[in-house]
Amino acid sequence: MNNERAGARLTNPRAERVRKVAALARRAVRTREGLFLAEGPQAVREAVAYRPELVREVYVDPQRCPQLHQAAAEAGLAVYEAAPEVLSAMCDTQAPQGIIAVCEPVDVSLESVLPSAGYVAVLAQVRDPGNAGTVLRGADAAGADAVIFTDSSVDVYNPKVVRSTVGSLFHVPVVVGVELDSVLAQCRAAGVRLLAADGAGDRVLRDSPLQGRHAWVFGNEAWGLPQQVRAQCDEVVRVPIYGQAESLNLAMAATLCLYASADAHHR
Template sequence: MLTNPRSDRVKAVRALSRRSVRSRTGEFLAEGPQAVREAVAFRPDLVRDVYVTPEAAQRHTAIVEAAQAAGLRVHDVSPDVLAAMCDTESPQGIAAVCRVLDVPLHEALADLPPDALVCVLTNVRDPGNAGTVIRGADAAGADAVLVSDASVDVYNSKVVRSTVGSLWHLPLSVGAPVPEILAALRERGVRLLAADGAGTTLLHDADLSGAHAWVMGNEAWGLPQEVRDACDDVVRVPIHGHAESLNLAMAATICLYTSAEAHRSAR
């Protein structure tokens, strides 16, 4: 059992909380049972090490057994060691060091179906919003999530936790500039729908047939004019009450689910 919170191994894992270290090593830390369970189940090839406390090993036997069955290295650690590895105030007893899973833009778009549903995050800076949008895209059955170079690092621990495992469920591409993303989608015949409060088309009036991508903007200022102009339509979610606006993650989930239902009805 690993019991020294100041060991080199523990320091190396803790260092993954820094973006510069994640970029250099190509690794990140997935914390908590949901994240580790999904990583082991869906992408065990990307899991380098699993760390678990004795109490968590008893509580999450299925995760530990699945990791061992996949031939992964499972390390018993003391609660102090796990706390030193993680950046959450109350770690849930299990974490995994994983290799990054994003793919180049052309790979993420290589095999899109005729009625593809894609989500594009441009200048999204809040980790919780980014993670929740990825989770919502997964739940709605989206075919890919594309995260621009100006957005938050998707391997930030807060993003990883807020995806609740959805990070491993669908194609993910990160780091391309917004113009490159939009051009790549257009080349593949995917219509571009800008989700913005300035839109003149209401969501229930939008054309949601065929392949299309929802382009989501920054939490505070939305989408810049040049991005809206590059899209085929600018759509807004109607607000029937007195709320000033919707949270980005809420708006994205509503748009994605509306598209998913439109596609289901057309099949």
């Protein structure tokens, strides 16, 4: 970002490099620069271990994260030691965890994931960063083949989304910015069955056949999936509620659906 050499210790929180890193908390800057921030030991550990080719720079307090400091250096990455006040100025959080990485985008094209996909998650206008990141984390745990963020969904590179994935952003193929109608059409063309997850579904999750290739379509936290979207899907499936809860949180319902898919595919 400017001419400090890797390995130098950064001590000035008002330095130009620090300001440029901190600016990546803003979407417009991320889009312009083609970069995003991964904050905290778990996110950086997974980036270094699984996608080191995407890690542009690492800023670390070596007293707090000595092992990650060493791992990043051994991976041949540009590593800068940073004073706590510098990391505080760079990070989006109020209590930085001692390390931050500047990364290139991880997203891939829809065309690259559909041909071999067994089951995927489609997030249709999902706006809450915590929900979006938790769905991605659940998809990773359930072995999903991709998570697709349609246009009008939250930016997957929002620092809150990245943090809530707890490193899973670097494990699962992610598609961003595709119009929902295009996603549905391309899934149908690829022979991927469309399952709308909705509390008004006619079929209960346990009775839905999930052995074949399919895409779960999850709607907005407040209004769910519009009728015209549900009508384009092959089936509308609901997670049963046996107690008195009015509904399930989106991320909870999505994780249950994806684990049902995992169970069907790994029996």
